[in-house]
Amino acid sequence: MDRKKVVALEDRLPQLKKERKQKANRRFAFYASVFFLLILVVVYFQSPLSKVHSVTVKGEQIVSGVKVIKTSGISNKTHIWDIRKKAVEKKIESLPTVQSATVEKKFPNQVLIKIKEYDRKAYLQKNGNYYPILQNGAILSKLQKGKMPVDAPVLFGFSKSAALKNVAEGLDTISRQMTHNISDIHYIGKSGSGDDLILYMNDGNKVVASTRTFVQNIKLYPEIAANLPKGKHGTVHLSVGTYFIPSDAGQESNQQDGQ
Structure with a gap:
């Protein structure tokens, strides 16, 4: 039994040597690959x-x-x-x-x-020129000569950055369709009632609003306009309270006073 074991081990020695040599070669190949990879990384970092x-x-x-x-x-x-x-x-x-x-x-x-x-929300009219206004209230360089604002309302009389920013933020809360319905916005400044904005709409109405509540209240206009009597136009008030005054209300009142 002992002789058989000794013979078996001697028979296996060449195979064991071969396996050890293969492992050594693989180890060498691995370390060589890592070495050359590091060389390439260093060369890359230092090269153009x-x-x-x-x-x-x-x-x-x-x-x-x-x-x-x-x-x-x-x-x-x-x-x-x-x-x-x-x-x-x-x-x-x-x-x-x-x-x-x-x-x-x-x-x-x-x-x-x-x-x-930022989206372009309006144009500021100043000294005959038009300046794009972004949704954050930033004012860009004036439009080139001959170019007219067609995709957003035109702002008149704005000199205070806070009022401009409020209006820009308010316009950012409404749909593109609603924005296109606004022709121009006028800042009238010192108003005892706090209503310092007048909006002229492309649907024939006029809107009186306040810069302080513009962001919240301008979103109410589409629903108010949709519920107005058919064919009626007038002034929509959107500040502290919301109400509508028809354009012919003053005429009817004058006629009654005359009678």
Whole structure:
């Protein structure tokens, strides 16, 4: 029995040596791969390949992509691994037209910037020029000569930023259809009753409102207008209380007084 065991072990020695050699080779290949991978990483970080090759901007409508890239601080001298996404996004969101920004790094050297801009809600008329107003109340550069505002109400007489911001925020709460129904909004300022806004509607009505309650109350207009007598136009009051005065109410009152 002892001889058989000894012979069996001797027979297995070549196989054991072979297995040990294979394990050593695999271990060597693994360490060599890790070593060369580290060399490649170091070479990549130190080479021009790690510098930003291209920056793509998506979602821009008002602000130019060039301005977004310039504000981000990313250039062809920036190393891709040196970009701090949150810090760059914060820089881009400092632009008055940008509501939010997302920065994505794409291997090996590309950057994608996605932005969401504030909507254009109105135009401020000033000295014969028209300035787009965003939903956050920001005022953009005037429209080019010959261009007229057609997709949002025109604001007249606004000189206070707080009143402008209230109106812009109020317009942001209503539907696009409702916005298109407003022709222009006039700020009349010092009013004893607190009603400092007059809106002229494309449906023939006039709306008297207050900047203090505009955000809450302008949403009530569609329902009020839908319940007005057919063919009747007049003034809708939307401040402390909501009520409607027909356009011919004054005429009827004068006729009765004459009789």
